[in-house]
Amino acid sequence: MNGAAIEASGLGKRYGRSWALRDCSLSIPAGHVVGLVGPNGAGKTTFLNMAVGLSTPTTGEVRLLGRHRAGSPDALDMVAFVAQDAALYRNLSVSDMLRVGRGLNRRWDERTARERLAELGIPLDRRVGALSGGQRSQVALSLALAKRPGLLVLDEPLAALDPLARHEFMASLMTAVAEDGVSVVFSSHVVAELERVCDHLVVLQDGRVQVSGDVEDLTAEHHVLVGPADQADEIAGLLPVVRSRRAHAQAHLLVRTPRSVPVPPGWQRHPVTLEEIVLTYMREPAAAALPGPKAVAR
Amino acid sequence: MTIDKGPSPIVFRLDPGSGVPTYLQLVQQVEQALRLGHLQLGDQLPRVRDVVAGLAINPNTVLKAYRELEHRGLVAGRRGQGTFVERTLDRAGLREQADLRRSLNEWMRAASAAGLDDAGMSALFTAALQDRHKATEPEGRDGRAEGIA
DSSP states (O other): OOSEEEEEEEEEEEETTEEEEEEEEEEEETTSEEEEEOSTTSSHHHHHHHHTTSSOOSEEEEEETTTEETTSHHHHHHEEEEOGGGOOOTTSBHHHHHHHHHHHOSSOOHHHHHHHHHHTTOOTTSBGGGSOHHHHHHHHHHHHHHTOOSEEEEESTTTTOOHHHHHHHHHHHHHHHHHHOOEEEEEOSOGGGHHHHOSEEEEEETTEEEEEEEHHHHHHHEEEEEEEGGGHHHHHHHSOEEEEEEOSSEEEEEEEOOTTSOOOTTOEEEEOOHHHHHHHHHHOGGGSSOOOOOOOOO | OOOOOSSSSOOOOOOTTSOSOHHHHHHHHHHHHHHHTSSOTTOBOOOHHHHHHHHOOOHHHHHHHHHHHHHTTSEEEETTTEEEEOOOOOOOOHHHHHHHHHHHHHHHHHHHHTTOOHHHHHHHHHHHHHHHHHHHOTTOOOSSOEEOO
């Protein structure tokens, strides 16, 4: 699928006097699994709610899958949303929830949903409230996929799940990506699991986009340089340093440079994981707007 | 015990602490299986859907690994069927392996006599391996540290 899954331009949302999201311009490619991370209150839920049409922007706009304005009937047909804590009616049975979904959606693939639930061993006559957290999240996912959406948006789908249920949920989600080619955007606190799952990453901080990029590019461009502390300032003048940690003798600099930029003499370059990159940016709120890499004087 | 009922003779596992990118881990495991004879000519690689369901990873990662293996001429995709082994890797014969191990033992005795402990030998070996990689593949991403000391 070509084009953008979500395209936001100048997007902002104000609640009273405070901006939950501000001047957010962002293009999230289709056909990918996109992770949206950031500290509590960064604006993740605000952004997702506007993308799926649950709330209206104060400024700017969001378009889905190339053209549909978020919240328009066409956009609503193409997007499915799994809200935080897999919000379902706890007193209804699983098959009641299927009936609700059938009644509320123009497109509905009941057979596949029933097959998925049977495969997972989730009884249709069980009340939603009597299911385990992992099962409830799987029911929410099955209902969302029954819409046959082009874009699936999930808000903190892993937050309430134990490690095993997380793994099973992600396995189900990735299988849906493999089989249906659905684009996925999900917010998460569980940074460690992003690297296996996401191929695109967005970091929000204080209502603004701090990082947005292809995961492979991000991990290829970021390195830790380890070398003598008394040269650290010189290096920092030559290369864009995201974060530096120094002791008397030794310095660790997390830098953003292409691999083609040579390692300064006397320094060592180490690869970093996506988790380390994300945590570093979250610790350094000012590190977003990086200048382009300069040549290293040798 | 779970027995994988998929069409492939091998299954993948991930080492999250290795620092090696996921797709590269899959590539290395296929190469390893070819060297050990667990995968033979005409064998099918695990289906993308099965890998994704088993490891909970992005299907694009599996596709990337399979493309890389195709690029190396080891496997080929057949439309609608899957990915199959086209070429096997040379397996060092048992006799050669025993010879290599003997000379490695001699090297370790010499290293030990020179005062190196296990960690020292391992570091030396890894450094030499890296030099070798650097000589053949200057831009290769091997997930290890490099630098000019």
